[in-house]
Amino acid sequence: MVQKGDEAPRKIGAGLVLLVPDGPWWIVEYYFDHPRHSIYVNIGTPAKWDGARVTQVDLDLDVVRNVDGSVEILDEDEFADHQVRFGYPGHLIEGALTATASAVELLESGEEPFGAAEQRWKIAAQHESG
Numbered sequence: 001m002v003q004k005g006d007e008a009p010r011k012i013g014a015g016l017v018l019l020v021p022d023g024p025w026w027i028v029e030y031y032f033d034h035p036r037h038s039i040y041v042n043i044g045t046p047a048k049w050d051g052a053r054v055t056q057v058d059l060d061l062d063v064v065r066n067v068d069g070s071v072e073i074l075d076e077d078e079f080a081d082h083q084v085r086f087g088y089p090g091h092l093i094e095g096a097l098t099a100t101a102s103a104v105e106l107l108e109s110g111e112e113p114f115g116a117a118e119q120r121w122k123i124a125a126q127h128e129s130g
Contacts, residue, residue, distance in 0.1 A: 019113060020047050020054050025099035026063075027056060030118050039065040039114060041103045043096050059088075059096040063103040065114070071107045073100060 019028040027047060029040040043061040047054050060079040065071050083093055106114050 020049075020056075021113075022047065022049065024102075025059075025095050026103055028113065034067070036066055037064045038067050039107065039118065041107070043099050043103065045092070045095070059092060061096055061100050063100055063107060065107045071104055073104065 015032040015034070017030040019030065021027075023046055025043060025046055027042045027044065029042070031037055031040065034040075041063040042056075042058055043063065044059045045057040047056045060075050060082050062074040063071065064074060079096065082088065105111075
C-alpha cells in the first residue's frame with residue numbers, strides 16, 4: 001500500500017518491483033511491462049523504516065530509464081515551482097539535486113542497483129507470484 005498526502009491508501013499494481021533502500025534520497029520502481037519506462041527513480045528524502053511501514057517525502061523530481069535505454073529527468077518545472085510555493089529549505093533542494101545527478105549517472109553507467117540486479121529481481125518476483 002502507498003499513500004500520497006491525505007489521499008486514501010492504494011495498492012501498487014502488479015508488474016513492478018519496488019526497491020526502498022536505507023540511506024539514498026530515492027526509491028526505485030523496476031517495471032515489467034510499462035510502455036515507456038523500464039526504471040523509475042522517485043527522488044525524495046531518505047526512507048524511514050518503522051517495522052513494515054516506510055515513509056518518505058517525495059521531492060517532485062524523477063529520473064527514468066526508458067525502454068530504449070535513454071535516461072531523462074522529469075518534473076523539473078514542478079520541483080522549481082514547489083521550492084517557492086512550499087518554501088523548501090536549502091538542504092532539501094541540495095539533497096534532491098545531488099540525488100538526481102547521482103541517479104542519472106548510475107542509470108547511464110548501469111552501476112548497481114541499475115544493472116544486472118534489475119533482471120534478477122524481476123525474475124525472482126515473477127517466480128514468487130506465478
